[in-house]
Amino acid sequence: MQSAERANHSASEISAQAHAPASLATMAMAAIGVVYGDIGTSPLYTLKEVFSGPHAVPVTPENVYGILSLVFWALMLVVSAKYVIFITRADNRGEGGIMALTSLALRVVPEGRSAWLLSSLGVFGAALFYGDGMITPAISVLSAVEGLEVATPAFQPYVLPIAGTVLVGLFMMQRHGTNRVGAIFGPVMVCWFVLLAVLGISGIRLHPEILGALNPVWALRFFANNPLIGWLALGAVVLAITGGEALYADMGHFGRRPIKLAWFTVVFPALYLNYLGQGALILDHADNIRNPFYMLVPDELVYPMVGMATLATIIASQAVISGAFSLTRQAMQLGYSPRMHTIFTSEREMGQIYVPGINWMLLGAVIALVVGFRSSSALASAYGIAVTMTMMIDTLLAFVVIRGLWNWGLGKAALFLAVFLTVDLAFFSATTVKIIAGGWFPLLIGGIIFTLLTTWKRGRGLVNARIRIDTMPLDMFIRSMFTSPPPRVQGTSVFMTTWLDGVPRALLHNLVHNKVLHERVVLVKAETADVSRVPERDRVKVEELDYGFYRVRVTFGFTDDPDIPAALELCRAQGLPIELMETSFFLGRETIVSRTSRSLPRWREKLFMFMFRNAGSAADYFHLPPNRVVELGTQVEL
Structure with a gap:
């Protein structure tokens, strides 16, 4: 069968x-x-x-x-x-x-x-x-x-x-x-x-x-x-x-x-x-x-x-x-x-x-x-x-x-x-x-x-494309930090994102509402390779940027367990030690709203929105510690 x-x-x-x-x-x-x-x-x-x-x-x-x-x-x-x-x-x-x-x-x-x-x-x-x-x-x-x-x-x-x-x-x-x-x-x-x-x-x-x-x-x-x-x-x-x-x-x-x-x-x-x-x-x-x-x-x-x-x-x-x-x-x-x-x-x-x-x-x-x-x-x-x-x-x-x-x-x-x-x-x-x-x-x-x-x-492709269009380039954001630096607090903040060249919306919302940045800001993108398993030596790639920012690309095979905390432990070998008890994980929780000009047929848009509302938690999927997760909402037009 x-x-x-x-x-x-x-x-x-x-x-x-x-x-x-x-x-x-x-x-x-x-x-x-x-x-x-x-x-x-x-x-x-x-x-x-x-x-x-x-x-x-x-x-x-x-x-x-x-x-x-x-x-x-x-x-x-x-x-x-x-x-x-x-x-x-x-x-x-x-x-x-x-x-x-x-x-x-x-x-x-x-x-x-x-x-x-x-x-x-x-x-x-x-x-x-x-x-x-x-x-x-x-x-x-x-x-x-x-x-x-x-x-x-x-x-x-x-x-x-x-x-x-x-x-x-x-x-x-x-x-x-x-x-x-x-x-x-x-x-x-x-x-x-x-x-x-x-x-x-x-x-x-x-x-x-x-x-x-x-x-x-x-x-x-x-x-x-x-x-x-x-x-x-x-x-x-x-x-x-x-x-x-x-x-x-x-x-x-x-x-x-x-x-x-x-x-x-x-x-x-x-x-x-x-x-x-x-x-x-x-x-x-x-x-x-x-x-x-x-x-x-x-x-x-x-x-x-x-x-x-x-x-x-x-x-x-x-x-x-x-x-x-x-x-x-x-x-x-x-x-x-x-x-x-x-x-x-x-x-x-x-x-x-x-x-x-x-x-x-x-x-x-x-x-x-x-x-x-x-x-x-x-x-x-x-x-x-x-x-x-x-x-x-x-x-x-x-x-x-x-x-x-x-x-x-x-x-x-x-x-x-x-x-x-x-x-x-x-x-x-x-x-x-x-x-x-x-x-x-x-x-x-x-x-x-x-x-x-x-x-x-x-549907996910359209949502990600829409988010990317509305996202500020990361290099521009980091340069602005030098002219108007916000207060920094101890610890590490990890922002899950689908685009490492842009500023995650959750980061902007956190900065707008809380007026602070952590001393280390880590942008993490999880992606799936076209192989079943990725060995640990190839799992993470760390790039250090200015102003305490880091980009981390985590690659899983399509049968691997997408365990982000375990993957972040591997960053230590590349100069980025992360203590989970001193780390906060920030996730964006999108709400999909319909536009007048549709990118999908009406029935398919309704189906996608239903699936999106009933999708499981990203925190659970990536095995993030529940007491270290902060979710910030945002609206996305489909």
Whole structure:
């Protein structure tokens, strides 16, 4: 699923394992627990949807072989070749994910329409994550709990309440963090993949000849004999690769080698063995299409398997939830989202965060999906279209990177684009038939989130431009201090600003009302680089000016914690020691008012003003000590 950005993000689940030195095998196990939860639970519903979904493929030996061949080559081309072999090489200082890929692509295009288009593609791909991220917990947990119906139909009335209870419990635990349970994710998912392989082998024993489905001729023959059915079947086959993009998104926390090792030695073999086992079971008896995964399980082990599947889907859902938190934080850092209340749930791991507003929004949407669609089969109609759109965006951005940064020749880069974009378009076109049945939901959510993100980015740009126009140049202000010097008081005043060459409005208001200046006046600008993390040696740049003034530029990566007091401690090495207990932090609190001549459409201006009024505190966002903060109000015309 979109783990879009689940990356920078979902590795929060594994606690210290992701950052401490570890063996390749240990890192690979940790990656299995975080990266592959989503794609690892796909066997619960993929073949069931192919053969009994809205566009069910008739159960014949040729069709079963054809579908299994399609699944294998989809996993090979999209996951193994595109993501594991190629795109994981496009790291932004070790980080992956659509935000990192967008940053890389923007380095090789000039400012203008091309840069705007690439940036918009990246933001839209990130926005789609929220829509698909609501579906993943719902469909995963529902498909696991539905195994109870296989054991006995008497459980049917209780499937929705049980699934709802599991999901509510999952979201309720978010405020406590996942560092305590994160360490078990890897071993649990390894056990899950071992069970998938064992069940698959037990099914293959019924029809060992099913191994011949690896031959691509079966897939080609299936399309040749059933062109329309084959095309529609791709809309269900795509469920087998949802979550494949997560291995790139989470690369920064594990590295390319552990993710590659885990995929080729454990995840891929286990997944496909299970698909082959389900296919053999369907060949043995066509009635098994009602739930081929659980029909593989011996009767006496159905209940334990339901429990194990539920645990695996919880782990997969946890990665998506943590990804939503981290993606929101990245959006705040990059200026696409207003500040939101964020809680750090671990003292050791900065990636372990909790965003209450996003958590409750996701819970409400997930419960609404479960109640509204009522089954995993119905939810499958809403699943896939956002994933395929994100995969297309990844392919386009990767093409720009390999052409511009890797310096591939035009022919070689065009071949990359032609092969993978053709595959992406095939899957995307097949999922468009799901739009009316439920595919509209992730598109609607993605569209809404995209509108919010771009509105905030545009609105903040206009506000900053307006402030800059009305701001006195700093050098002029300092020169005026020599002719009419105000009284100076002991201590340090820190003024947060977006423009280091101008005088912050808060400074002028303080001077007008209090008639004094501190003996040291520090102007601080916090900015976000196009890399995920900035090392401490590059964090701050101090410039000493006349009359006790200093300019400090603080640079964070888009996954760094924007801790201004911690950054100011680094100024000591550059000749500016700052004692926090003797420092006052001054912030400007703007009030936006509308002008007669608008810079934004009326609806968008109203939306931005609503978001602006409800944005979180800058003091909280930058971790400023509450008892040292002074806020001064000002009006800005939009």
